[in-house]
Amino acid sequence: MSAHKLIDGKAAAARVLLQVREDVARLHGQAIQPALAVILVGSDPASQVYVRNKILRAEEVGIRSVEHRLPSDTSTEQLLILIGQLNADPAIHGILLQLPLPAQMDELRALEAIAPDKDVDGFHSQNVGGLSQGRAVLTPCTPSGCLYLLEQTCGDLRGKHAVVIGRSNIVGKPMAALLLKADCSVTVLHSRSHDAQALCRQADIVIAAVGRARLIDASWLKPGAVVIDVGINRIDDDGRSRLVGDVDFDSALPHVAAITPVPGGVGPMTIAFLMKNTVAAALAQHHALRSQSEAVCHSIY
Numbered sequence: 178m179s180a181h182k183l184i185d186g187k188a189a190a191a192r193v194l195l196q197v198r199e200d201v202a203r204l205h206g207q208a209i210q211p212a213l214a215v216i217l218v219g220s221d222p223a224s225q226v227y228v229r230n231k232i233l234r235a236e237e238v239g240i241r242s243v244e245h246r247l248p249s250d251t252s253t254e255q256l257l258i259l260i261g262q263l264n265a266d267p268a269i270h271g272i273l274l275q276l277p278l279p280a281q282m283d284e285l286r287a288l289e290a291i292a293p294d295k296d297v298d299g300f301h302s303q304n305v306g307g308l309s310q311g312r313a314v315l316t317p318c319t320p321s322g323c324l325y326l327l328e329q330t331c332g333d334l335r336g337k338h339a340v341v342i343g344r345s346n347i348v349g350k351p352m353a354a355l356l357l358k359a360d361c362s363v364t365v366l367h368s369r370s371h372d373a374q375a376l377c378r379q380a381d382i383v384i385a386a387v388g389r390a391r392l393i394d395a396s397w398l399k400p401g402a403v404v405i406d407v408g409i410n411r412i413d414d415d416g417r418s419r420l421v422g423d424v425d426f427d428s429a430l431p432h433v434a435a436i437t438p439v440p441g442g443v444g445p446m447t448i449a450f451l452m453k454n455t456v457a458a459a460l461a462q463h464h465a466l467r468s469q470s471e472a473v474c475h476s477i478y
């Protein structure tokens with residue numbers, strides 16, 4: 178295998194986390210303790226692993242974490258009460274609601290209930306709108322991680338043709354917005370696109386986020402393309418369960434300039450950027466509080 182073509186997400190995430198750790202230490206020096214609340218509803222096995230890893234990473238970088246586990250028959254109203262309490266708690270800077278939620282719950286309503294300045298997932302409509310306007314807002318973690326890997330791999334992204342395959346709210350749409358902000362020409366492909374394969378073959382950069390195991394093979398790729406595989410699909414391989422991406426890695430590898438593996442590519446970046454967002458949220462809330470109290474002092478004296 179050509180190791181130089183592999184984009185190492187584990188190593189990149191470790192670099193981001195090192196920086197976060199230094200930022201947290203600086204905040205501790207100013208008596209600010211960044212804190213993240215993690216909410217898990219139900220007992221989805223993959224979600225339990227992701228939540229556990231989020232709490233572990235938080236601990237490692239010095240972020241305080243508080244875990245809230247709710248039973249799978251929780252109503253949306255009950256969840257909204259908890260979110261309201263966390264919104265009102267000045268010691269909590271970030272709120273993470275692990276997705277997916279159980280089927281009976283209203284996901285959009287729950288995400289909209291999170292205060293935009295504590296929305297470390299960047300899923301609130303105020304942050305979604307801000308991102309689409311190119312403003313500096315809390316931005317979804319997986320696309321931020323993908324952009325970081327692309328910048329490290331390609332350097333200047335300006336003018337490059339990026340194709341995003343998939344239009345989910347968590348990855349596809351914010352990814353397209355981030356690439357536009359980086360001055361790429363962006364095409365978003367989805368299940369209704371005509372001749373998706375031919376369009377994809379024009380891309381300098383491919384972001385695969387469709388959720389279909391090994392859909393994208395070499396016939397979708399321009400020689401020398403850079404490929405970021407966001408897919409995490411569990412498949413049965415000769416009676417053994419294993420993870421594969423949306424890209425057929427073995428078929429793509431000889432054609433590409435660089436590619437992320439699954440696992441060990443985009444996945445670790447998601448949690449690293451969650452930590453980065455939590456620190457950014459803590460800093461912004463601290464500044465907002467300070468300006469509020471300065472304004473009160475001005476009005477008194």
Ligand SMILES: Nc1nc2c(c(=O)[nH]1)N[C@@H](CN(C=O)c1ccc(C(=O)N[C@@H](CCC(=O)O)C(=O)O)cc1)CN2
Nearest residue numbers: 227274275276277298318319440441442443444445447
């Ligand atoms: N509220 C959110 N929910 C979900 C998000 C999200 O960003 N916010 N993303 C995914 C799940 N996810 C984090 O929550 C996540 C997925 C995968 C990984 C990861 O490190 N994957 C590893 C493999 C892990 C394994 O062995 O199973 C890798 O790709 O190397 C981290 C986080 C949906 N929900």
